Amino acid sequence: MAEHKHPNYMAIFYYLAILTAIELGVIFLPIPKVYIAVLLCIFAIWKAALVAMYFMHLKLEARTLGLIAVTPLAIATLLVFVLLPDGFAVAKKTSDEKKVVPPAAAKH
């Protein structure tokens, strides 16, 4: 069997370490929280992709295997959208209850 191809693992390690350091810095940036959240999501997916592509050798595997690996990400993203309407419904209900509670408590 021929010797297996191995990417430059140390380069990926430094890459991941630097991205983690940047992530830690991003949370203290004086910008709106939405932008921080978007930046953090990008960095997380970036790091996860590096681990999958190089450490898990997905870059060297068949494309269909990559599709199997990406499927859960698609399902999780879909799940967020499925949960969104439910989430907003609950938020409305909670705020309605909060509006009702103070006058009822004041009667006592």
Added chain:
Amino acid sequence: MNAATAHGAAVEPAETPLTPESWGKLGMWIFLAGDAVGFGTLLAGYGAMRATSADWPNPYEVLGINLTALMTFLLICSSVTMVKALEWLSRGHRDKAKMFLALTATGGAIFVSLQAYEWTHLIHRGLHINGNPWGASLFGTSFFLVTGFHGLHVTAGVIYLLATIGVVSRRPDPMASYNFVEITGLYWHFVDLVWIMVFTFMYLL
């Protein structure tokens, strides 16, 4: 035909076009895809609970991120020792591969120990599975559920790594255990990958 192929041929009647080396590798990928759906569901559920809560505490202020940043770095390091083990094995150095596998298992064991320390510390400060002093009670529930589920994976990974060292020790030809170590590595890197997500979504955001 070398020992690895001979060993594989005894149990694998036909090769898979996706992973020609072994069915085991394809099996692990499918298992990991299923496991990823589990973690994806937990994190999506966490997001939904947080989005609907008016008094969700700010995680990085409440939990503290210094220790978890160190834990993240430790898990990334253990991923590197894992790939190094595979690299040494492909070069025919069985002992060096075993040493790097042992280092990986040690990294995992330290990670779980640090998590136990973190949990103890947070429980003493009042974070419980059914409530906490800072706001929404579901914050504690989701924190322990998600980090606990991940910690369970790391614990299983350490046991898996120790078993892998045993397999490498029993097979004199380094290439005979290459596939086994690569599959172990897939699991271990997945645990690292999931922690990257958990660290971002449960601590930093």
